[in-house]
Amino acid sequence: MVQQEAVIVRNAIKRYQKELVFNGLNMTVSRGSIYGLLGASGCGKTTLLSCIVGIRYLDSGEVWVLGGNPGSKDSGIPGPQVGYMPQEISLIEEFTMSSALYYFGRINGLDNEEIETSQRFLSELLQLPPTNRLIKNMSGDQQRRISLAAAMIHKPELLILDEPTVGLDPILRENIWAYMIQITQEEGTTVLITTHYIEETKDANKIGLMRHGKMLTELTPQKLLERFQCSSLEETFLKLCKAQDNTASLNDAQEFKMEDIDSDVSYQNQNQYEQTKATLEYKPVSKRQVSRLRRFTALLTKNGNQFLRFYGGLVYAILFPIIQVSIFIVAIGKDPKGLKIAVVNDEVGNCDYNNFSNVWNDEITCHFSNLSCRFLHSFNDSIATQKYYDDIYEATYAVQNEKLNGLMYFSQNFSEALQIRMEDATSAKDSDLLASQIQVFLDMSDMLIGLHIQNKLFYRFLEIYEEVMKDCKYSPKLANLPIRFEKPVYGTTDLNYADFIAPSFMLILIFSLANTVSTSLIIADRLEGIWNRSIVQGVKTDEILVSHILIQSIIIIIHTAMIMLLYFSIWELECKGSIFDIIILTFLMGFCGLMYGFVISIMWKDYIMANFTSIGSFVVLIFCSGCIWPIEGMPKELRWISYILPTTLPSISMRGIIYKGYSVFEQQVYIGFIIVVGWILFYFIVTIVSLRRKTL
C-alpha cells in the first residue's frame, strides 16, 4: 500500500553561484511522522528546507509539499498548513513575546481567543518568558523558543523546524520531542526537523543523513542500528560517512552509491515517487483558508506596532523634519553679520566729529566738502564694521592677516573730483573720474560674503548719492544709473536665497525622509527574516507592501503637515497659489521617496549599502535638481538628466505655485505632478517585479 507523503524531493540540484550544495538529492517525508534531517554544518540542510518552503528554488529537480510544488495552488505552501521555524530567530526584536505570537496566530487565521489558548499551552510546554518581555531583551535560547512557538501556534499539518533545539535544556528538549511524537500520532501532524544532536533523532520515525550534497540514507533509527550493527546512531553515521569516503576515494569519478546500504533512498523512493504523485493528485490537501482582510489587518497591526516600538525611528520620523526645517529657517538666507571692512580715507582721515561733510548749492553750482565722511557715516555697521587705517598698504595687510572682508579707499580729493564729475563730466580728466570713485577691494575668496558686501555697498551708495543730489537741489534721478529694475513681474525684489531654495528643499527633504524610513523598515523585515517567514505562512508580497505603504503614508502625512506648518505658518513664506496644491505635491513627493526606499531595499540586503545609496541620492538631488544652483547653469547633457530626476520639475512647479500663483492647469505645475506620479508608478512596478522574482 502506498503511504501518502507530506514532502517529496527528487533529483534536487542546487548551486550558489558556482558552488554545488546538493546534487541529485532525494528525500521522502511521510505524513504523520517525524523526519530527522541530520548533517554536518554547511551540508545544505537549511538550503533544502528553504527550497521545501518555497523561499529558494532548486536549479533542477522536483519538490512536492502537501500535494504540489511550493507556490502552486495544489500545495499547502505557502499557507497556514505549514509552520516554519527558520534557523535565524526571524522575529521582530522590538515586539513582546505576546505581540510576536499574535502576529503569527493572526496571519494563520486564528482569532484572539484561539491565540490566547495556544499561547498559554505553548508557554507551559516551552517554558516561555513573560508575555510582555521584549524579544530583544531575551536570551538567544528564549528567542529560539518563541520562534518555535510562533511556528506551532496554529497547529499546522506540517512543521518544518530548522534546529529548534539548539542550546535548549535537555529536559525541555525531551518535552518538545514528546510533544512532537504526540501530535504526529494523535493529530497526524508531520514534523521535518534538522538538528546537530544525532542521538536526539532516536525518536524520529525516519532519519535522513545529508553529506556531500547527497542523502546518504533514509531509514528508521531501529533499521539503521540493525543494518550497521551499531549500538548508537553516532556510530552508525560514522560508518556511513566512512563508507561514502571509501567509495569516493576508490573512484572519484563514480558517484557514491547507497543502494548496497539503503534501499529506501534509491529504488524504493524512485518507485514510490510516481505512485505517490498519483496518490497526491487524488487526495487534495484540506486547506485552512485565511481571509485577505484578516491577514492584512494582522500586517497593519504588526507594521504599526513595529514602527511605534522602534523608538529611534519614531524620534527620527517626528523630530527630524522639525530639526531640518528649523535649521534651514535659522541658518539660510539671513544677512551675514559681524563683517569688517578696512577704510583708508586720504581725504579726511578717520572722519571724527570735527570733519562733518558739507553740501551746499550757491545757485550756480553744488559744492561738496568731506563727502567721503557722509558716505562712511551712512555705510553703517549693518553692512560691515569700519576699521580705519592710515594707508592702503597697511589696510591690505590687515585684510590679508586680520580676517577683514575688504577695504574701501577714498582719494585725497574725492569730494572735489566728484564735484567736477557732476559739473562737467564731459571735460573731466580720467584722474578726476578715478578720484571721484570709492575704490573697494574685497576678499572674494568667500564669494557669498564678497557679493553680499558688494551688493549692499552699491545700493547704499546709490541711496546716499540720491540724497546728495536732493541737497544740491538737483533731480535725485541724476544719481541713478542708466538702467532701472522695475517691480518684478513675479516675486519681489527682496526675495533672498532661502526663498529660492525653499521649494526644492521642501521636496527633497520629504523625499529623503520617506525613503530612509521605508528603506529601514523593509530591510529590517528582510534581515530579521520576518518577511520570508510571513511569505511561507501565506502572506502575499503585495499585501506586505501595501500594509507598509499605508502605515508609512501616515508618517508622510505627519511630515507634510510639519513642513507646511514650519514653512508657511512659522517662517511665513507667502504662497500666492493654492496651498492645497502644495500639500498634495509635497505628499506625493514623500510617497515617491517611500517607493524609492522599496527599490533600494530590494537592491541591497544590508543597511550599510542601503544607507550609502540613500545619502548618495540625497546629494545628487541637492546638486542636480536646481536646489542650490539654477539648472540653466548646467551643461546640456546634465540638464536633461536633471529634468528627469523626481524632484527637479516638481520643484519648478512648486515655485510656480508659491511665487507666481499658478494653478494646477498651468503646464509648469502639472508637469511636476506628472513626473512625480510617473516615478511612483515606475518604482512600484520595479518593486513588484523584483520581489516576485526574488521570493515565491
Ligand SMILES: Nc1ncnc2c1ncn2[C@@H]1O[C@H](COP(=O)(O)OP(=O)(O)OP(=O)(O)O)[C@@H](O)[C@H]1O
Ligand atoms: N545565500 C548564499 N549564498 C552563497 N552560499 C550560500 C548561501 N547560503 C548558504 N550558502 C552556502 O551553502 C552551503 C550550505 O549552507 P546551509 O546553510 O544550507 O547549510 P546547513 O547544513 O544548514 O548549515 P548549518 O547546519 O550550519 O546551518 C554552505 O557552504 C554555505 O556557505
